[in-house]
Amino acid sequence: MVRAHPGGVPHRGGVRGDLAAVDPLAQSAGHDPGRTWLGKEHPMTDTATHGAARPVPARSHPRVLATLGRPDWATHLATHGPLPSLVPNLVEILQNAGLVGHGGAAFPVWRKIASLAGAPAAIIANAAEGEPLSHKDAVLLANAPQLVLDGLLVLAGTLAPRAKLLLYVNPLSLESAERAVADRPDGRRIQVVAAADGFVAGEVSAVVDSLSGGRGVPRDHPHHLTERGLKGKPTLVFNVETLAHLALIARHGPEWFRSVGTPDDPGTRLISVSGAGLEAHVREVDGGTPLGDVLARCGLGETAVQAVLVGGYHGAWVERSRLGAPLTAKATRTSIGAGAGVIHVLGVEECGIHASGAILRYLASQSAQQCGPCLFGLPTLSGAFDDVTTGSGRQGDLLQRMLATLPGRGACHHPDGTVRFATSALGVFADEVTAHRAGRCRAAGARR
Template identity: 45%
Template sequence: MTCAEPLNDTGRLLSGAAPGLAAHRARYGPAPVLGGPGELVALVTAAGLRGRGGSGFPTARKIAAVAAASRRPVVVVNACESEPASAKDATLLRHAPRLVLDGALVAARALGADTVVLCVHRGTPLVGWLRAEVAARTGDGVAWQVAEVPRRYVASEASALTRFLTTGEARPAAKPPRPERRGVRRRPTLVDNAETLAHLALIARYGPGWYRSVGTAGDPGTTLVTVGGAVARPGVYEIALGTPVGAVLARAGGPTAELSATLVGGYAGTWVTDPGTPLTHDPAGRYGATVGAGVLVALPAAACGIAETARILGYLADESAGQCGPCAFGLPAVADDLARLAAGRPDPDLHDRLVRRVGVIAGRGACAHPTGAVRLAGSVRHAFAADVRAHLSGRPCRPHPPVLPLPAPHERDRTWQ
């Protein structure tokens, strides 16, 4: 567990770029082999690693759940990156793909898994490269597969992935049973975000103490964030967990305009007005913002946060798998309410109705999609309180080009297969 060349504390993943497998091996050595599931769980527990897909779920608990099941597990690497404003997984796969594969290999070997499936969105430019890379990786003792998942927002939710890999239908499944207990082909399945596994590879090499040397006690380590919107240098950055929003925007060159708020977490995230809000997977600030999937979009004051949110809610409603009533009916309703509000055409009941709907939908889907969507919708009330009041009094929002990115129609699949 020694490292001749200690990695930069805030450049663990992205400084790990290596041109080829040989250079990667020269730098990191072979993927460490752990004694078994117990050692892996102990290691990850000591490190305090949490999932980088958005929820920040303790990775050790997931691994322990997989290890507790009796059948031979499957490891799934989730590199779909369905968040339209996120580019961190693609960046990671370009800069340090072998860290991701090593992390998956460490987990697979310790759990006794014989199959690792790399999941990427259909048509991703990386697919060809990934197929070649895994074809070159013989002698790992696991079968590597690459799966192309429909480019839909909820298709890369963990149970949607395991359902897709089992039946070909990429829609979330009802829980229980969770994928950790019954996933791909009814086998216990560890579904982890690509970045999570890259961190795992480094933890296996450098140890939990090294990992914990940055970050917060409850959420140690670094994380990748995608910074966009009104900043000088938008892009993917690696930050220590706990870094305040303002400091991250400064890393990206600082705001290029006066900002009204920053979207934090992704399209299941929260509008944040306090630049001092620390970025971790634990809810922080007055309205419980989390770093989520690592997305930050700085909104210029000239744009309307309500119109932006209405547009995103329309997208999220459209991306519903249509399986659960509160999501299939609730999200279009919330999107309509927000659109009416943004247009300055409220009916007298709109405010109360919107508050009620946001409150009633959360937590009532098979997956977190409706919960995340209404979290974003609800945060509008706090972040843009003055705008909400103005729109309620019938004043429409100022015209402004869209700030929050959405995939173009040709980048979106309509199928679930």
Template identity: 40%
Template sequence: MSARTAVLPPVACFGEPRLTAGFDEFGSLDLAAHEEVHGPLEPLTINTLLRLAEEIRLTGRGGAGFPFARKLKAVLESARRQQLPPVVVVNATEGEPASRKDKALLTRAPHLILDGAALVAYALDADEIVIGVADDGVGEEPLAAALREREMPVETGIVTVPHRFISGEGGALVRGINGEAHIPPGVKKRASDSGVSGLPTLLSNAETFAQLALAARVGPAGYASVGTEKEPGTVLLTIGGAAGQPAVVECPTGTPLADVLQLCDAPAGPGVLVGGYHGKWITPEAAAEAEVSRAGLAKVGGTLGAGIILPLGPNTCPLGEVAQVVRYLAGESAGQCGPCRLGLPELARAADLVVTGATDADTVRNAAGVVKGRGACSHPDGTGRFATSAMEVFAADVVAHAKRDGCGRKVVGQLGLPAAAQEIKRRLAVDWSRCDGHGLCAHVVPEFIRLDGNGFPSFPPTPVPGWLERGAQKAVRMCPALALSLSDE
């Protein structure tokens, strides 16, 4: 089985398909099928493109939801001010393990993405288009095949990046394209001022470009014929978690979330994660009330984010699932600023302690509060949002773990983490007959080991996360009393 077949779920649609048009008939659309389904596309001037983006209220579909017209204006003004040619970057990396929507477009409708990129490059008089994809073997070959079938208005290349959560961050992608490490820059920078090769750069998500290509064909009125008034059109969602029939779903904005979950045989269970790993948890009651849109999900305390919807089933431990993802996110950080290097491991430690019943939800909230607004990118804030919303939705489970030695359910891994992230099997142990409370271990690996009120090492009775194993090994070697050991479960 190819990586492409193994990774991609089925695709479903509410109403008339747009982005997913032709999927049922052709499966994957080559150039001839694409033109048969979507029709011709004429270039647009920059003023026409700006009006179009504004009239359809197009926002980025990668998570932040930034207005696309504002990005266009910023790049245009920067290019004119600096008298430099801009670059167009398509972010199709989709580093979040639970997400599949961009991969569905890359493998089944790559020409729709290329159409959008070509429109923008022509309108901006750009010098180059760069498309970033993950090195997971899913999107690069279909995209390259599509490029071989057509002519683009400017030189267009594909850059592969490591399939990591943090690699999809905009600044990390620009650095990777520039030949640097695939991590966010240490300071916040605007790609519109200085991005690829130091040039003004328009960077947006793959679905955003595909939506633009659709809108250019049908016009503002046609585009707004479905969806809500303030958020017209359709969105792509990745439905996973405990869904009996996981799928990438295209639906008009305003569609009841409950209908989408029902389509995918996905009961709301104890809670639903909306927006992905940087999103928020909502209750089953909120999920029954919510509509699929940024405003509709915000109304019930959620967020649309990158369109990832992960309901939990009744047969897993919600807090254990949450702690597993927080550990993963801490390990995926760039580790170059304090909030990521120290704050996220502390947040992961707090989540682990809540699972063991050793502390309450305030420990998680406090740890998330320390990193809030302090990172060089949005990773600490997003991780904190994920963890703290879980403390609200699963409040009863927090009490059960504190008073009744757990909820009685195992962690079955429903949130789409890669298998390697779940295989943490090394545990740190203390031989108390040897430990003299020197405290050296807490200095060697402060992210995992703390000293209690008597100066003795204290750490959660959970496996040592992979990103801290090297530090734990060093602590074992340096322990003067030979009291520490690291062993397999």
């Protein structure tokens, strides 16, 4: 169902115009991402356990995925109730709710709105989802697209009734998005636009660049988009999952939102889960749920897990010993940052070094080729990583130099995220590096 990335890590393609050839999801029957990833299983359904059993914990009912399988307009209204046309004190309500962005940065939503230099000329729902391990935005658009559109419309009704409303979607979700807009009586003012391809396509300045007629690559932006964005006017860009939560808060209020999750990580979040033989799928979990509990609901016991990549390719590997730590919006001393809402499990017989090397080669290939340190530095970093972990080992100094000097050297955070990932791989798989140096590899189970 999900094509194997070199090194065993699932890799979602997505070259516009050639989906069937490159994308495992488009190759499945019906091109229906909701059905492909969720199958008949409800996202909150618990499955059989592999590995030492961990008690399957209690959980709340799904919120943003309360509807499944392309609900029509009437079902959407029956499930969630009518949407207020505007929300007085929206900023205060969102601050009390504690809603943060679900695209990866976890920036407080109220703060972004409060930073607007004027009424937004454009409000953009971002579902570019360039992260290969992430499917949550596509699943959301396949199963609860009206909540996303609700979020756009309530923001417009409250902040700027004449704002341009744009739904910027991965080409795989184009059909779901267009159908959802056509389904609702007030959808005519929402324009659906196919996103550019590539890992960095969802970066907010890349979104605005694409919608301005550019290549859809990140731009150095001395001004925040809330001051000068699309056509130089104040612009809001929110991840689609963020808008779905916002639409529910607009209906039910901040106390309702905080009634699940933890005080520091309220509400729920969507998580794309894959790896260790699991069928790639999406789950909605309460804020602050321990990582091991999420895996237990997927049927994975602790002994089936070697390590977990949390947050996607710009995230970090987490050792099995930390499965009891809660998943939260941002990492703290005691919690694990969920990042873009991605969990990829490395099974006990897989090689973390090979998987990490493959991901680094992919990340190096995804530079938008504008900044020298990114264009030249990431391939150098990737090559030095391979040399140190599986080759001659002579490039240790070069590897350390790249890790130390690349962060902060790009117009976007691609080099920073890549260095973060590489650093975590070297830390979590330090024993594997030593084993490789001695000619052994866990994946082979014997001497190489």
